Amino acid sequence: VKKNNTSVFPFDREIFLSNFMGMEDLADEAIASFLDCVPRYISDIQGAVQTKNAKALELAAHSLKGAVSNFYAEPSKLLAWELEQIGQSQNFQNVQVVFESLVQELTRLSDALQEARKGKAAA
């Protein structure tokens, strides 16, 4: 189980923006859309963790892993991957610790994405 590494930036803004090929409005919409989806991602994973539903955990974590990878958010992606592995292995031993780390990391990521949007708006 890995702890949150707060020294690592929660996402790679440069690579994320370059993928949009200059369509900054679309990048901004992607951030807004992701921020809307975050509570759902967390509640899906939380539900699977609480009920110890391995398959649901695997799928929910996989889905989140795919979403955060669009932002090149490596710390979040790693934690989502760990939860996906827990789901696959059906070994729930450390699930709560990883889940809490993920929630913290998603908060950090959401804040950073919000900042990126504000920065763009200010510019």
Place this chain on the structure above:
Amino acid sequence: MSSEKTILVVDDSHFDRELLVKILTRREGFKTFEASSGVECLDIVESQKIDLILMDIMMPGAFGTQILKAIREKFNPIELPIIMTTAKSDATDIVGALHLGANDYLTKPINFDIAISRVSMHLMLAHFSAEMGKFREMAALHSMVTTYNHEINNPLAIAVTALQSLRQDRNDDVSLEKLEKSIWRVAEIIKKINATTGQTEIEYQLYAGKGKMVKLK
């Protein structure tokens, strides 16, 4: 070409699906449909004219590979190209999907530039394959016309010769019989032409596939 083409994006993740749809529509002007499950995907494929599918391998319910298998029972990879999307770690799934008839795959996070290039390339391949099919049909028709032309010319030449003989001798029974047989032969060939041209395009393709001239009995 892109603005006329319709892409179906299949992904259970609303965020991933919406992102891809926006890129495809705004950047390239594709018409898009969205499906969040295998059932929805199959419904859309049944009811709409879809030119290409972008489908996530891992979805709840039916996996992408199961949906792929169901689609391939009705559409071959030329008729309906399917590009699978997946996380990098799913190497086994990628190989499995390619074996089941996926045309290509994209790894997540999706590089949109690469995604658009691959979509365009597979649409182009499908377009050229359809054009090649039409060329084969044209070649088959040409072959048939050549055959019938030859088949008509022979009795016609006999008929002309018989007619010339009859002009000289109206009681030439042999020439009269030849003329009569030739005209009937031409009539038979015209019947065959009518029958052949009434056939479907698939049957023309059959002629083309065999690469043979059409034989008349």
